Amino acid sequence: MSEDVQSKTPDLGPSENQSALTRYWKSNLRTMLILLVVWAAGGLGAGILIADWLNQFQLFGSGYPLGFWFAHQGSIIIFVLLILVYCLVMNRLDARHHQEIQPSHPEE
């Protein structure tokens, strides 16, 4: 399998290829970490760790205690939005990475 991958990897200068990949991977990791922090803060944080404290407030204009709302509604909404942001950011990052290696690889 790995032979197959090598044969498919475009023939760039090895260092150029490697540095583009490293750059791409670093931005990928940064995006991921930021989103995972939001994930933990929204779900595990607001929904559980500080839910008892949040429960003294009510969600604006409704009968939802805030901690309860985060556990039963808010966290899920945050999760859906997180994946949406991830898709948009990553697909843009992919396009940029693709462009970066484009000049040295005309037939792509």
Next chain:
Amino acid sequence: MSVQSWTYIFVSLSFGLYLFIAWISRVRDTEGFYVAGRGIPAAANGMATAADWMSAASFISMAGLISTMGYSGGIYLMGWTGGYVLLALLLAPYLRKFGHYTVPDFVGDRYDSNIARFVAVLCAIFISFTYVAGQMRGVGVVFSRFLEVDINVGVVIGMTIVFIYATLGGMKGITWTQVAQYWVLITAFLIPAIAISIKLTGQPLPQIGLGSTLDTSIAGQSGVYLLEKLNQIQSDLGFGRYTDTFTGNWDKVNVFCVALALMVGTAGLPHVLVRFYTVKSVQAARWSAFWALLFISFLYLTAPATAAFARFYMLNSLNGTQADELPAWFENWEKTGLILWFDDGDGIMRYSAGEDNEIFRTGAIPATEMTSIRVTHQQWVDSDGERGEDARPLLRQRGLTGPDRDIIVLATPEMAELASWIIALVAAGGLAAALSTASGLLLVISSSVAHDLYYRVLNPAATEKQRLLVGRSVIGIAVVVAGIFGIYPPAFVSQVVAFAFGLAAASFFPTIVLGIFNKRVGTIPAICGMLAGIGFTGFYIIACIFFDMEPWTFGLFANGINPQGIGTFGMLLNFLVTLTLTPLFPGPTQEVKNMVDSVREPEGIGLAVNIEASPEH
């Protein structure tokens, strides 16, 4: 028209639709069989993933669990959706780029070891079977209540349908059938919730209705919030307030651990992971994860509303009811044994958290024993306590207080006195949820055995035709085994589901994440980590559930850790063992490192590996 005729109409229409789809999408090769020829659009794949994931447990049991647990029920909501974020960010795109058939394939190739592959196969099969058994119970519950056929007949009908479309269409047939099943189940879940929400609060959106004020005619006065009223009823009857955090055994540590274990477990479930192999590209894999969670969230955002509405109706309609004016839904469901009433002799029903509670469920008590319990209880009532025996302390001791959680979703439309076609629609939805998950799981079992075990380990020279034949036969055998589980449900099924999540959390998740994000991790540390995670989690759950071990506090926490939450510790242990051993053992070979590099690359440079082009396929 009666509920039963409506149910027959909906169930036969939906079953006909599933078979029709299976026929038009039948396949002839292994690629179509296992990964649907990778030609499924992202939105459709998202829908299929959603249907695959939302099992009978999500559809039938979850709202019931939330209904009795209140705030703490959020662990299931957060756990089962939060896992998708981990899945989308940490696993899905990379597994798609890797591009083989199954999760054990990735583990086996990344760690360059058939032992790792074998451990992964065993985990995948175990997790899948645990799950299938649960689905079959769901099918049985729906059939026995709504079609009034014998549970066994219901299970056989369900298994036949799954068998036909799974063997005919493989992953392709299953995927398109699941798309149809998604629509059936989401419609069936949303319509009653909307109808009840309008009835109780005047708000069509259940999510808004849950936070709104009750209809004046129901509350007796205006401006009373539904949740406030529910809190008040609950505390009057001795239950904890519905929205209060961390009541009873559910302290902060346990809620946290269980939620995290469910999240990580979700991300590691093989039948969900395999979904991301069926899309065209890495980008499509990302979008698939988004669509999947979006479609799942429609049900998961509605379930808490259904749960609270059901709780409200349940407490209101049972308490104070006289023996001669029992609601129709109660009599219907009493026949199934999922709800029972043992009166204390005053002829008035009482459902409370105290010793005067009169509402119970059959649980695992055999029919003959139940009959004798009823008889002696009746004697006890008739003789004013001189003869016979009060059944209430007896059932309380066995932990059978309150109705079975499985009836909440199915009975709520009846409690709210909705139209009979809506009630029947819920039955079709429950079946769709159970069947879609069962078929996805059967395919994982089939591919684990036929591909990972037979082709990759036992007979690498097998031809396409042989492999397809083995794949189809394994589905056949798995269907029969699952059917037997449905007809003779092992008493431990519901408890073992906790095991499936714990195991997925402790085995697949850390191993795959490290495989992608750490190039240094070699074979031996990974296998040791997996075995440590599985061994620890397995030991803890088995000891707690079957041998009454006292849950551990690790000397840190006030209460012992619930077995459902131990996966969190199993996962940490797996990470810890793997990373500690890594510097002591050789890293992976250059070939494996190249593979990891290629998996990390986005679409467009190294193309996602194509099955036909790769030499071993």
